Amino acid sequence: MAGKPKLYYFNVRGKMESIRGLLAAAGVECKRLGWECVTVSFFLSKDGFLLFQQVPLVETDGMQMVQTRAILSYIAAKYKLYGKDLKERAMIDMYVEGTTDLMGLILMCQFLSAENKEKQHAVIIEKATNRCFPAYEKILKDHRQDFLVGNQFSWADVHLLEAIxxxxxxxxSVISEFPQLQALKARISNIPTVKKFLEPGSQRKPVPDDKYVETEESPPNELLICKQINVAG
Incomplete structure (x- = not known):
């Protein structure tokens, strides 16, 4: 399938945000579909269109791809953001998985009560400052390179920036005690393709509010649909 990739998801960040960010870092423009997706009820009404009945869904290169990790791996490999050999790819995978664990805690917040959300925020900060970020700080300090793997910009760097x-x-102030991460954040944020994605007006989604999947563009029944299907992909 020629042309820009088509992204199908709710009009929120969710699991699609990592895909948006990686495509943007690779310099790939995506086709806007109005609400960013045809409604999920449309997906479910077309037999076989939404494999496993999960979003995100990306149409690219003649494929209809689901499952977030598969989509991200494909994009990273296609646009040479996946290391130069098998060893570097394994390191990128390891770092991506470590970052994903932290990001998963953040995504859960949107479906919690106010009281539980506050508790979850404390868990997120604790895990970030005592486990995840110290690990990356040590990696960067030990190898004294500009990026996490092979001294070359990769998917691992994009993913870590999103988590930060x-x-x-x-x-x-969460990275105020991590000078290596501060430098990495500044370095990646100033890569032209990434900088463009972080600017207003890009396809980057805003901070989720309490309504999360309810937007002025979405039909009234989309919130119910979102809760009924697995959007963890």
Whole structure:
């Protein structure tokens, strides 16, 4: 399938945000579909269109791809953001998985009560500052290179930047004690393709509010549909 990739998802960040960010970092423009997707009820009404009945869904290169990890791996490999050999790919996978664990905690917040959300925020900050970020700080300090793997910009760097930005939305000073991460964040954020994605007007989604999947563009029954199907993909 020629042309821009088509992204199908709710009009929120969710699991699609990592895909948007990686495509943007690769310099790939995606086709806008109005609400960013045809309604999920449309997916479910077309036999076989939405494999496993899960979003995100990306149409690209003649494929209809679901499952977030498969989509991200394909994009990273296609646009040479996946290391130069098998060893580097394994390192990128390891770092991506470590970052994904932290990001998963953040995504859960949107479906919690106010009281539980506050508790979850504390868990996120604790895990970020005592486990995840110290690990990356040590990696960068030990190998003294500009990027996490092979001294070359990769998917692992894009994913870590997204995690840092997400945690900073909970606590703006979260990397104040991590000079290597501060430098990495600045370095990646100033890569032209990434910088463009972080600017207003890009396909980057805003911070989720309490309504999360309810937007002025979405039909009234979309919230119910979202809760009924697995959007974890």
């Amino acid at each position: 930005l997400m945690v900073e939305e909970k606590k703006s």
